[in-house]
Amino acid sequence: MSRFIDYPTLASQGYQAQMALERYIRGCGIDHALLELVKTRVSQLNGCAFCIDMHTKDARAAGETEQRLYLLSAWREASCYTERERAALAWAEALTLVAARHPEEALRAELARHFDDKEIVDLTWAIVAINGWNRVSIGCNTPAGGYQPGQYAL
Helix, strand or coil: CCCCCCHHHHCHHHHHHHHHHHHHHHHCCCCHHHHHHHHHHHHHHHCCHHHHHHHHHHHHHCCCCHHHHHHHHHHHHCCCCCHHHHHHHHHHHHHHCCCCCCCCHHHHHHHHHHCCHHHHHHHHHHHHHHHHHHHHHHHCCCCCCCCCCCCCCC
């Protein structure tokens, strides 16, 4: 396995800018548990081991159940997610996979049933942020497995 490139140190201004976006997302008002589900699902789609490790641990620390985390990759077939969570997960998948297909109007309408416009923008920023973290973590070979909940102070 190739070596980890210490991006927080080598590009500290970029890292701090991304952390500023995380602080905004954390305080935007969207439920922390929902954000952890979204971050985990996006990280699954992108294959980011470090971020899957981080966000499943943070989700558990926020009270998420093992069963819901186990079923997350098959959320469409699982009955344990709310309509609001389903709308957020569908939006997260659509934006993460936007190169393959742009979100359909029906998806936007379903999202609008559960989130107001400000929440949609905030959820979109959260999806943008985790996709960015995934790419940096994968690109810099961030090792997975050692993360502890709350390790990174916002």
